[in-house]
Amino acid sequence: MSADAPAKSWRETAAIYTHPRVISLLFLGFSAGLPLLLVFSTLSYWVREANVSLTTIGFLSWIGVTYSTKFVWSPIVDRMPLPFLTRWLGRRRAWMLLAQVGIAGGLFAMARYDPAVDLWWIVAFAVLVAFSSATQDIALDAFRIEATDETLQGATAATYQLGYRIAMLAAGAGTLYIAAFASWTVAYQAMAALALVGIVTTLLISEPDKRMAPGTVEREDKIAVFAQRHAGLPSWLLDALVWIYGAIVCPFVDFFVRYRWMAVVMLAFISLFRLSDIAMGVMANPFYVDIGFTKEQVANISKIYGVLASMAGALLGGVLVFRWGAARLLALSVLLLAVSNLTFAGMAYMGQADVLMLTAAISVDNVSSGIAGTVFIAFLSGLTNTAYTATQYALFTSIMLLPGKLIGGFSGLIVDWLQADLPPTVKFGGYAIFFVYTALLGLPALVLAAIVRRHFEKETPPS
Numbered sequence: 001m002s003a004d005a006p007a008k009s010w011r012e013t014a015a016i017y018t019h020p021r022v023i024s025l026l027f028l029g030f031s032a033g034l035p036l037l038l039v040f041s042t043l044s045y046w047v048r049e050a051n052v053s054l055t056t057i058g059f060l061s062w063i064g065v066t067y068s069t070k071f072v073w074s075p076i077v078d079r080m081p082l083p084f085l086t087r088w089l090g091r092r093r094a095w096m097l098l099a100q101v102g103i104a105g106g107l108f109a110m111a112r113y114d115p116a117v118d119l120w121w122i123v124a125f126a127v128l129v130a131f132s133s134a135t136q137d138i139a140l141d142a143f144r145i146e147a148t149d150e151t152l153q154g155a156t157a158a159t160y161q162l163g164y165r166i167a168m169l170a171a172g173a174g175t176l177y178i179a180a181f182a183s184w185t186v187a188y189q190a191m192a193a194l195a196l197v198g199i200v201t202t203l204l205i206s207e208p209d210k211r212m213a214p215g216t217v218e219r220e221d222k223i224a225v226f227a228q229r230h231a232g233l234p235s236w237l238l239d240a241l242v243w244i245y246g247a248i249v250c251p252f253v254d255f256f257v258r259y260r261w262m263a264v265v266m267l268a269f270i271s272l273f274r275l276s277d278i279a280m281g282v283m284a285n286p287f288y289v290d291i292g293f294t295k296e297q298v299a300n301i302s303k304i305y306g307v308l309a310s311m312a313g314a315l316l317g318g319v320l321v322f323r324w325g326a327a328r329l330l331a332l333s334v335l336l337l338a339v340s341n342l343t344f345a346g347m348a349y350m351g352q353a354d355v356l357m358l359t360a361a362i363s364v365d366n367v368s369s370g371i372a373g374t375v376f377i378a379f380l381s382g383l384t385n386t387a388y389t390a391t392q393y394a395l396f397t398s399i400m401l402l403p404g405k406l407i408g409g410f411s412g413l414i415v416d417w418l419q420a421d422l423p424p425t426v427k428f429g430g431y432a433i434f435f436v437y438t439a440l441l442g443l444p445a446l447v448l449a450a451i452v453r454r455h456f457e458k459e460t461p462p463s
Contacts, residue, residue: 021147025156029163031198035133037171039126045285050115058412061282066130068402074394077138090207095139102132104195111188142390146208157377158318173303180295251388269448271399276338276442278404282411292353306362313370326379327456331449333375336368338442345435348428
């Protein structure tokens with residue numbers, strides 16, 4: 001991966017968004033983005049209206065830990081064929097389709113229950129949706145990386161994010177609007193219907209070609225040598241050992257062989273990159289409810305305008321990556337994510353539902369997250385070996401999400417604790433202190449970003 005990309009003309013830059021593979025990622029990004037809010041912040045809004053406590057809402061965010069542990073079953077998605085489906089669609093599309101059906105079914109089931117009396121049923125089906133969504137991410141990320149060469153990774157990351165944000169518009173603002181004018185049941189049924197976008201796209205696109213670097217071929221050849229040397233073992237045991245070596249051992253060995261000691265630094269950086277963003281996000285919707293914004297205001301500003309702002313940020317990020325490379329932009333991305341949290345602290349300090357302040361906070365937050373998302377997706381894509389795309393990328397994104405999800409689970413407890421120690425006249429001081437605290441969580445990632453960039457600048461001579 002180059003820290004310095006050759007300068008491209010603006011015409012070349014614009015043309016990347018007309019590539020068929022780049023366009024297809026718009027619809028697949030929609031499929032990936034649809035479930036997240038429905039088991040995360042939109043769900044928190046729904047259950048808060050049902051008078052579920054902030055502490056419980058914080059713990060409910062641990063449903064998202066499913067996304068952080070997907071590396072556990074990623075070797076299965078990477079290597080194991082599905083009966084009939086793999087023969088029909090190929091290894092990536094088969095798993096994508098299975099996961100998309102799980103998402104649609106889980107969302108439809110969630111719609112049948114009331115959180116005031118059936119919270120645990122909602123949680124159970126939310127876990128099914130999250131598991132299916134995480135499985136889709138494993139296969140879809142591998143598809144995205146394998147579908148184009150390195151020059152288009154920034155563009156596919158941008159259109160993927162664009163589709164992702166459109167889905168968040170539907171799952172955020174769309175769900176709130178439907179819930180406001182009909183019911184939460186109708187809202188979640190509508191979201192289940194939108195899962196068809198991913199299913200139809202998966203059926204229409206073609207499977208990418210499998211590519212393998214020479215060094216990887218040599219490593220894979222060792223599997224055959226291993227099998228020959230241990231031919232005396234029972235066939236079931238030999239098959240199991242060969243599968244474990246190829247599906248689990250090789251992807252991790254490959255990463256550490258290619259990056260040596262820097263592999264540890266990069267894994268630490270990946271795990272901290274979005275810490276401030278994820279930890280803050282758990283309390284955003286409960287904060288809107290408590291400070292007094294209406295569903296319509298949150299839908300208009302946070303979910304509609306905010307998603308449009310994040311789309312602009314995502315496309316801008318794609319242009320920046322195409323012209324300068326992802327490694328150069330890592331520190332800026334971390335800084336943008338952390339500083340944007342301070343705008344929410346300012347709104348909490350004001351202590352009133354000010355629409356202009358909410359608009360300003362959403363503008364900064366969503367443009368920042370759009371830019372940072374595209375940069376980071378392109379960066380992670382460049383770290384993978386196409387022979388082990390699903391397993392390695394799942395490892396990276398799992399590590400990225402896990403610390404934030406674990407810390408985010410305690411966010412409601414932290415806000416309640418902070419607010420309890422403040423005088424009653426300071427209505428939202430607990431939220432204000434919490435948002436400042438989440439901004440400070442970005443400092444370690446900022447230091448590591450500088451180290452990672454320096455590594456790639458040393459490894460790649462300037463063009």
